[in-house]
Amino acid sequence: QLVESGGGLVQTGGSLRLSCVISGGRFMSYGMAWFRQVPGKEREFVAARNWSGSETYYADSVKGRFTISRDNAKNTLYLQMTSLKPEDTAIYYCAVPAVEYYSGSYYSKDEYDYWGQGTQVTVSS
DSSP states (O other), X not given: OEEEEOOEEEETTOOEEEEEEEOXXXXXXXXXXXXXXXXXXXXXXXXXXXXXXXXXXXXXXXXXXXEEEEEGGGTEEEEEEOSOOGGGOEEEEEEEXXXXXXXXXXXXXXXXXXXXXXXXXXXXX
16 A cells, blocks of 8 residues: 655745655565655656665656655655645656566556555645
8 A cells, every 4th residue: 555645736946756655565574665746647757666666767857857766664755856846746656566676667658566555746836
């Protein structure tokens, strides 16, 4: 089970930290990711972290502004978002693949089997 929180309304240039509490598996053996979706558009990749934490991946649109991290003791995945822009407005989802020690690309939504319910982020101009 994946449960996101931390979304909200923020002004352009502001910051938010999203959290995703993950239960039901061996947290440390899974890669994890954040995606986002605007109504009427495809769900798009934002950031991912491989199962060991040795690799992180970011969409070009958020590189340098967003940071993905996790706290193994709390079974929680985070997305720190800074310098937010109106185009970052979306519903943000955390996602986990079904396979432990996953070694795929991490960029495609089709690689993920478990999704949270989403948390709304709105950036006002």
